[in-house]
Amino acid sequence: MAxxxxxxxxxxxxxxxxxxxxxxxxxxxxxxxxIFTKAVVRQGKIPFEITADPFYGEANQARLMKSIVQLEAGKGTAHELIETDDE
Structure with a gap:
């Protein structure tokens, strides 16, 4: 086999x-x-479930937009971002 x-x-x-x-x-x-490629070809699909990051889900994005509107209207509390060394 080549x-x-x-x-x-x-x-x-x-x-x-x-x-x-x-x-x-x-x-x-x-x-x-x-091994991965053979499994993909044999099954005709990725051999595990691939899911989207829930951060980009419709419900979370709607909640974020609502929070932004409230903050811009002077309601709510803005917190400082905390930087971490994670990735």
Whole structure:
């Protein structure tokens, strides 16, 4: 069977985490992606559920807009943002 190369881009930290996990399973990145791709082709779909970030959901966006309107009208309390080192 002929092989080919592909190039993908991803966050460096994510790549390192994946390599560590795959290594603990006895896999390398190429084998892991090959397994994933074979599952996609065999099942005709992504082999796990992909969901949207609930932050962008219609209900949350409506709530945010309502809060913005209230703040602009001088009602409610605005809090300072707290920065974290998360991602």
């Amino acid at each position: 092989t080919t190369s592909i190039t993908i881009r991803m966050d460096e930290n994510l790549k390192k985490q994946a390599e560590i996990l795959f290594e603990s399973m006895g896999l390398n990145m190429t084998t892991a992606f090959t």
